[in-house]
Amino acid sequence: MIVGIDLGTTNSLVAVWKDGGPRLVPNALGSFLTPSCVGVDDDGQILIGEAARERLQTHPQRTASLFKRHMGSMRTSRLADRDYRPEELSALVLRSLKADAEAFLGEAVTEAVITVPAYFSDAQRKATRVAGELAGLKVERLLNEPTAAALAYGLHDGGTETQFLVFDLGGGTFDVSILEMFDGVMEVRASACDNMLGGEDFANLLVEQAFANGIPDKARNDAVFMQRLVARAESAKRDIGANGSASFDVRWENSEANVALDAEAFEKLSQPLMDRLWRPIERALRDARIRAADLNNVVLAGGATRMPMIRALATRMFGRFPVIGLNPDEVVALGAAVQAGLKMKDKALEETVMTDVCPYTLGTGVIKRLDNGSHAEGFYAPIIQRNTVVPVSRVQRFFPVSAEQKAIRIDVYQGESRLVRDNIKLGELDVQVQPGPGHADGVDVRFTYDVNGLLEVEVMVVATGIVQRLVIESGETHMSPEEIAKRLATLSALKIHPRDTLENRALLARAERLYEQLLGDMREHVGQMILHFEQTLTTQDTQRIARDAEAFRKALASIETDGYFAPDPGA
Ligand code: AMP
Numbered sequence: 276m277i278v279g280i281d282l283g284t285t286n287s288l289v290a291v292w293k294d295g296g297p298r299l300v301p302n303a304l305g306s307f308l309t310p311s312c313v314g315v316d317d318d319g320q321i322l323i324g325e326a327a328r329e330r331l332q333t334h335p336q337r338t339a340s341l342f343k344r345h346m347g348s349m350r351t352s353r354l355a356d357r358d359y360r361p362e363e364l365s366a367l368v369l370r371s372l373k374a375d376a377e378a379f380l381g382e383a384v385t386e387a388v389i390t391v392p393a394y395f396s397d398a399q400r401k402a403t404r405v406a407g408e409l410a411g412l413k414v415e416r417l418l419n420e421p422t423a424a425a426l427a428y429g430l431h432d433g434g435t436e437t438q439f440l441v442f443d444l445g446g447g448t449f450d451v452s453i454l455e456m457f458d459g460v461m462e463v464r465a466s467a468c469d470n471m472l473g474g475e476d477f478a479n480l481l482v483e484q485a486f487a488n489g490i491p492d493k494a495r496n497d498a499v500f501m502q503r504l505v506a507r508a509e510s511a512k513r514d515i516g517a518n519g520s521a522s523f524d525v526r527w528e529n530s531e532a533n534v535a536l537d538a539e540a541f542e543k544l545s546q547p548l549m550d551r552l553w554r555p556i557e558r559a560l561r562d563a564r565i566r567a568a569d570l571n572n573v574v575l576a577g578g579a580t581r582m583p584m585i586r587a588l589a590t591r592m593f594g595r596f597p598v599i600g601l602n603p604d605e606v607v608a609l610g611a612a613v614q615a616g617l618k619m620k621d622k623a624l625e626e627t628v629m630t631d632v633c634p635y636t637l638g639t640g641v642i643k644r645l646d647n648g649s650h651a652e653g654f655y656a657p658i659i660q661r662n663t664v665v666p667v668s669r670v671q672r673f674f675p676v677s678a679e680q681k682a683i684r685i686d687v688y689q690g691e692s693r694l695v696r697d698n699i700k701l702g703e704l705d706v707q708v709q710p711g712p713g714h715a716d717g718v719d720v721r722f723t724y725d726v727n728g729l730l731e732v733e734v735m736v737v738a739t740g741i742v743q744r745l746v747i748e749s750g751e752t753h754m755s756p757e758e759i760a761k762r763l764a765t766l767s768a769l770k771i772h773p774r775d776t777l778e779n780r781a782l783l784a785r786a787e788r789l790y791e792q793l794l795g796d797m798r799e800h801v802g803q804m805i806l807h808f809e810q811t812l813t814t815q816d817t818q819r820i821a822r823d824a825e826a827f828r829k830a831l832a833s834i835e836t837d838g839y840f841a842p843d844p845g846a
Contacts, residue, residue: 276291276376276380276382276384276386276619277292277386277387277388277415277615277618277619278290278291278300278372278373278376278384278386278388278611278612278615279291279292279297279387279388279390279423279608279609279610279613279614279615280369280387280388280389280390280608280611281390281420281423281607281611282311282343282365282368282369282389282390282391282403282406283343283445283446283607284311284341284343284344284445284446285310285311285340285446286308286309286310286311286604287308287309287310287311287368287369287372288300288307288308288309288372288604288605288607288608289309289372289373289375289376289608290605290608290609290611290612291376291379291380291612291615292612292613292615292616292619292621293380295621295622295623296623297427297608297609297610297613297616298612299605299608299609300372300375300376300379301375301379302324302325302375302777303375303378303774303775303777303778304324304325304777304778304781306325307604307605307608308604309323309324309325309368309371309372310324310327310328310340311340311341311342311343311365311368312324312328312331312338312339312340313327313338313340313342313354313359313364313367313368314326314327314330314331314334314337314338314354315337315338315355316337316772316780319355319770320771320772321367321769321770321771321772322772322777322780322784323368323371323771323772324368324371324777324781325777325781325784326772326777326781326783327339327784328340329781329784329785329787329788330784330787330788331502332502332503332506332788332791333784333787333788333791335498335499335502336354336355337354337355338354339352339359339364342359342361342364342365343361343365344447346361346362346365346395346399346402346403346406347395347396347398347399347400347401347402348361348398352364360762361402361406362402362405362406362754362762363406363409363762365402365406365410366406366407366409366410366766367410367766367769367771369387369389369406369407369409369410369412370410370411370766370771371771373387373410373411373412374774375774378774384412385411385412385413386412386413386414386415387407387412387413387415387615388414388415388416388417388418388611388612388614388615388618389403389404389406389407389412389414389416389417389418389611390417390418390419390420390423390607390608390610390611391403391417391418391419391420391728392419392420392448392450392468393419393420393421393422393450393452393466393468393634394448394450394468394470394634394635396689396701397689397701397702397728397729397730398701398753400417400727400728400729401729401753404417404727405754405759408759408763409759409762409763409766415615415618416614416618416726416727417727417728417729418610418611418614418631419452419466419631419728420443420450420607421441421443421450421451421452421463421466421468421576422452422463422466422610422629422631423606423607423609423610423611423613424443424452424574424576424606424607424610425439425441425452425454425461425463425574425610426461426610426613426614426629427601427606427607427609427610427613428441428574428576428598428600428601428606428610429454429456429461437456437571437572438453438454438455438456438464438565438569438570438571439453439454439456439570439571439572440452440453440454440556440559440560440570440572440573440574441453441454441574441576442556442573442574442575442576442577442580442597443575443576443577443580444472444473444474444576444577444578444579444580444585445473445474445577445578445579446473446474446475446577446578446579447470447471447473447474447475448468448469448470448472448473449468449469449470449473449551449555449577450466450467450468450555451466451467451468451555451556451558451559452465452466452559453465453559453560453562453563453565453570458626459626459627459628460627460628460629460630461628461630462629462630462664463630463631463632464562464564464565464632464662465558465559465560465562465563465632465662466559466632466634467554467555467556467558467559467562467634468555468634469551469552469554469555472548472551472552473577473579474512474577474578474579474582476548477512477545477548477579477582478505478508478509478511478512479505479508480541480544480545480548481508481511481512481536481541482504482505484532484534484536484544485504485508485525485532485534486532488532488533488534489530489531489532490504490525490530490531490532491527491530494527494528494530497527500527504525507525508534511523511534511536512541512582513581515536515537515538515541516538516581516582516583516584519537519538520535520536520537520538521534521535521536522534522535523535538583538584541584545584549584549585549588552588552592553592562661562662563662567592567593567594568594570593572597572598573589573593573595573597573598574598574600575589575597575598575599575603576601576607577603578603578604580597580599580603581603586599613627614629617629630664630665631664631665631726632661632662632663632664632665633659633661633662633663633665633667633728634661634662635661635689635690635691636657636659636660636661636689636690636691637657637659637687637689637701637722637724637730638656638657638658638659638687638688638698638722639655639656639658639673639685639687639688640652640653640654640655640656640684640686640688640695641654641655641656641673642654642676644676650676653694653695653696654693654694654695655688655690655692655693655694655695655698656671656673658670658671658720658722659722659724661691663724665724665725665726665728666723666724666725666726667723667724668721668722668723668724669721669722670720670721671720672717672718672719672720672737673685673717673718673720674715674716674717675708675714675715675717678714678715679710680708680710680714681708681709681710682707682708683705683706683717683718684703684704684705684706685703685704685705685706685718685732685734685745686700686702686703687700687701687702687703687704687722687730687732687745688700688701689701701730702732702745703745704732704734704743704745706718706736706743707736708736708738709738709739712738713737713738714738716737716738717737718734718735718736718737719734719735719737720733721733721734721735731744731745732744732745733745778824779808779812779820779824782808782824782828782831783805783809785831786801786804786805786808786827787805789801789831789834789835790802790805793834797834801831801834804827804830807823808823808824808827811823
């Protein structure tokens with residue numbers, strides 16, 4: 276059985292293809308969303324998901340989140356007494372999802388389709404694949420997130436002939452894809468993205484209001500204060516959407532600030548961000564050679580499209596109401612499950628074919644001869660143009676600049692800029708060329724980009740026919756098979772909280788967080804409840820534990836909704 280996994284920055288989900296359709300898998304807490312958080316408990320056991328998320332504020336030194344942003348880099352997170360690579364933290368989340376799927380299906384799960392942001396570079400994709408391996412999953416396919424969303428929608432809409440645009444505004448990125456569907460063939464025509472624009476930027480506007488209204492800049496260095504301020508801003512952002520306005524107070528040391536905005540003021544503040552939504556849309560339409568008026572549908576995905584002003588903007592942009600048939604948090608995972616169904620050649624999907632594109636341009640750096648006869652380096656020579664259908668293989672010939680040159684350097688870049696310094700460098704290769712006959716024939720550089728978005732570069736010296744391959748993973752972020760095996764052994768030795776105790780751990784973590792936020796009697800009351808529940812847990816009487824857990828949960832929920840909180844996040 277192949278499962279489909281949306282390995283997200285904030286939340287992850289797993290779905291399976293079952294009984295002719297994609298089905299989401301609940302985790303041990305009964306939720307489809309597992310927070311992408313990993314923590315180390317006081318007794319050294321690993322906590323994954325909700326329990327870890329609850330501990331972000333209370334145990335920042337022992338909890339990690341947002342590690343997807345560091346995939347493909349060397350940046351590690353220190354948890355308790357050990358450094359974890361982003362691949363390892365992602366692997367722990369994947370392992371937890373794998374266990375959920377196994378409990379749901381009643382069989383072992385060893386293969387997965389994992390989604391990645393379309394803009395993910397080669398290194399980030401390889402890191403995702405390693406994370407899968409570390410979790411004991413063979414990664415059958417890396418699938419672009421907007422393509423997954425489109426796949427879920429395409430199927431949902433019954434496969435009529437149509438051209439549609441997927442407008443996917445997530446936490447940190449804005450992805451646009453244009454798809455065409457006919458006779459069960461789903462074709463991504465173009466993808467474009469702004470990977471510096473997402474729901475978090477809208478919440479940040481509210482964070483900045485607190486600094487504009489009286490909190491001094493030096494409070495930015497107080498990590499605990501910032502965590503809480505961001506959480507306040509995040510919930511205010513949602514309140515503005517739901518209720519039309521929001522207000523909250525913050526205090527840091529002796530400074531206080533109030534942030535109060537209604538929907539209109541928030542929209543005005545957000546205007547520069549909203550304006551940026553146009554660019555990827557225009558680029559995708561242009562690359563797909565489709566006019567906005569010819570689109571049959573606009574589909575919303577990504578949590579941030581829940582903001583009413585974003586929905587209104589999308590309606591104005593396209594002159595029609597967008598389709599919101601599926602839950603924006605869930606569409607990517609559902610699409611991954613459809614891809615898993617395709618991989619398993621399920622009968623219900625026999626007629627469906629999916630094609631994707633390479634969302635960015637790939638090329639190499641070249642030296643140019645200037646008009647005055649001198650040379651200048653650092654220019655970009657595209658080899659695979661963005662939005663070419665994958666898999667694709669393209670070759671281009673390059674020549675030595677001078678007759679004495681003994682080597683040609685092939686630098687590999689991803690990006691759209693004219694100068695290579697503004698693009699992302701993926702790797703490099705030096706190719707020996709012998710001065711003498713045939714020297715001027717140069718080298719053929721072949722780029723091959725597969726359906727997973729992984730690139731292979733091959734260089735052939737034309738005169739000799741000698742071929743050299745560039746192993747892009749030679750970069751410092753690459754993990755060798757030996758290192759993967761070593762990390763796998765260490766990860767397997769970690770003690771992970773058993774699945775059936777996770778719910779109670781999450782409950783305790785939530786109570787600990789409340790304890791820190793409350794003051795006085797209420798705080799004492801929560802402290803007593805924690806102690807009581809810990810004692811209940813030691814009885815190992817499952818019925819009693821379940822009964823007490825339910826009462827504990829209700830009590831915590833009522834404290835949360837009654838808002839008995841200390842009035843400021845700095846208290
Ligand atoms: P995703 O990456 O698709 O999970 O989207 C996460 C983003 O959606 C975060 O920036 C959230 O703040 C945002 N989001 C989720 N629900 C809402 C909501 N009700 N109102 C505004 N933004 C939301």
